[in-house]
Amino acid sequence: MMRLSNEDMARRVAQDIPDGAYVNLGIGMPTQVANFVSADRQVIYHSENGILGVGPAPEPDKIDPDLINAGKQYVTLIPGGCYFDNSESFAMMRGGHLDIAVLGAFQVSATGDLANWATLSQTLPPAVGGAMDLAVGARQLFVLMRHNAKDNAPKILEKCVYPLTGAGVVKRIYTDLAVIDVTDEGLRVRELYGDNTLEEVQALTGAKLLPPLQEPSAH
Amino acid sequence: MMRLSNEDMARRVAQDIPDGAYVNLGIGMPTQVANFVSADRQVIYHSENGILGVGPAPEPDKIDPDLINAGKQYVTLIPGGCYFDNSESFAMMRGGHLDIAVLGAFQVSATGDLANWATLSQTLPPAVGGAMDLAVGARQLFVLMRHNAKDNAPKILEKCVYPLTGAGVVKRIYTDLAVIDVTDEGLRVRELYGDNTLEEVQALTGAKLLPPLQEPSAH
């Protein structure tokens, strides 16, 4: 089977970020998406700590210690960006002003439930951050994650086992095997990478997958 | 009986505005209070449309059409003042950040209910503005009004007849006859002007007045 690298997964999501979009990229793999958005598109990245227009990492001698992204990395501001406080930042997120949020996940359910903030493990104290606000607020919530956990357990399930971040919030799932839409009918495969078949991907998935829709004829 | 002029009533309130206070003065007579605050006190006037540090009227050639107070009069900004939007302005009012608000009133009740936005007349369509927000939010709400209506009807009543602006919100009433505190025991006269007697003022008042407290002895 064809399995995309993390980099190629981020590249694939980047193709679906349109020109002019306001986008929040979650901590970790989602942050990489920005590296692969086509240079002919202007995308405005939001960071929950209070930035619109997040730019690339600064030169080492140009670091502003206050100017970090949500992952606590030093960043810059692009021309046309601006700053605001946390309550306004989350008003943007919760109020449906972001076109797209891309988040990682532990599990996604057939009805678009997202679990990405806690496992069932009791060894770590909990922490939630801004994930729940993004989950309910972004106009389109994309999940970017490997199709299976390290032990090969499926991460796409009929019902999440881990505590939910949000219920019925995920719009599309990008994995290393496929792109899958969450629809009213259920999980519909949108794209299979390489020669991956629906049956192969289904075997690695804990929820029923629907086949891709036929492309409508062009006339 | 001694009846203060409107100007002297405003002057009397001004004596009770301390140095450093954040104050909102209602439209009409209360606005005059600012003219009489002692020059050795710095008082920061708030205007509900989004100004802290309202200054005097501008010279005619210095008018900024956007820079008006809540009464729609042209004003200026003093050094140290600032601008903000309406939602932040009302956060200040509602959130208990203003030390004092001075409002006019149609009626005040023995328990500090305030009626100043509507009468029982059906001839005028209603309008409420920011009075209800000031009423619930200011740390101390002073009412400045003539003791009696034009037809001599008392404006201080056991219970307001007109629709309420806020319930149990008034702290002190300044009229042309007296200064009256709203206390847990009831309305207590704080100060009688000139030779006005409690009996004379009581006769013009629609609620029971308690006599001034004896000054505590100095030792």
Next chain:
Amino acid sequence: MINKVCDSLKSAVADVHDGAVVMIGGFGNSGIPLQLIEALRQHGARDLTIISNNSGVREEGIASLLRDGLVRKIVCSFPRSAGSVWFERLYEKGELELELVPQGTLSERIRAAGAGLGGVYTPTAYGTLLAEGKDTRIIDGKGYVLETALHADFAFIKALTADTWGNLIYNTAGRNFNPVMASAARITVAEVASIVEAGGLNPEHVVTPGIFVNRVVAQEEQQHDAA
């Protein structure tokens, strides 16, 4: 590439439909998008719901929409002021629905919509006529009224300067309802005195981030027509 600048006031309001809910910024005569209102009047969409602090005076601003019979309902804190003749006339004839909202509750309900909240518990109006029929709740011994979010199809606002990405700064007390309304409408249109390139505003000084603004239009030379 992002460019939110509209080439005319007319095109900036062209998609306002009959029955639209329209927020209009301003307080008294401060910070009102008068040219957008005039474009809306000429556009002629009817049956509008207008959300604004005031209702216009004489024949100006919102008053001109009322006069032309374009408005079904007004959501307002202080509709009656010296010269608000069209509001008073229509209201008395029963031809205009009024939802009277305390001023701070008006801005807070608008903010709630922009911030994705369903509603807020405010102490304002508790125990008064304006709370009748509304849910109330005692929290820590104090009474509050539930006020729900107030959304709009369009917000017409006024700012001093925009950049091409819709970031806005204002002039003095001209901010008033404009920033909060920008956040609460499906389509926000800003009338501005001048437009600069993206990057032309200091990012520390931006008051309304461009994410809240869909269209920016420069004020045109004032036409002194007799409308």
Next chain:
Amino acid sequence: MINKVCDSLKSAVADVHDGAVVMIGGFGNSGIPLQLIEALRQHGARDLTIISNNSGVREEGIASLLRDGLVRKIVCSFPRSAGSVWFERLYEKGELELELVPQGTLSERIRAAGAGLGGVYTPTAYGTLLAEGKDTRIIDGKGYVLETALHADFAFIKALTADTWGNLIYNTAGRNFNPVMASAARITVAEVASIVEAGGLNPEHVVTPGIFVNRVVAQEEQQHDAA
């Protein structure tokens, strides 16, 4: 005459009592009032409730208060991060109470306190563990959770420049929780890099109006002690 400037960090925190509820601004290492936190640590008030987005890393900031055993409870969105050893240690031993709040709900609850609201209905956390035991409500077909106002005795915040009346401006993303916390405490203390006279800040650029700030204190020369 109004002058909110404190002559020392020590005097700025001197009245923090045992059991106080203290908000502390900052996000990660951005916009944290580190010198006020150190002054608070030296002051030594105990049994504190700390409201902050994070819990400090290594021995720095809030982590130093945890290490010294001054904190009873922490209200926080993301207490666990790389290096948050003191939080993890105390939490696992059951010596620290944690109230976990989604980040946007944290700032909205703080704003509600500052704005005099009793609470807000937020969609965040609806249908999740973090809504358990809380009132919920369906408004226009969508589920919301009631979140109540979060007040504090003290807010310690960090800004770039203050004037003597407490008006504040910030540096880039150093704003984060600082402006909203300023509004929600009985006493707000701002640690700043520089102080100017009232009138020295452009009134259009002020982010936190001075009415929300009780004390301003300039950062002192960094002492590289081994605390």
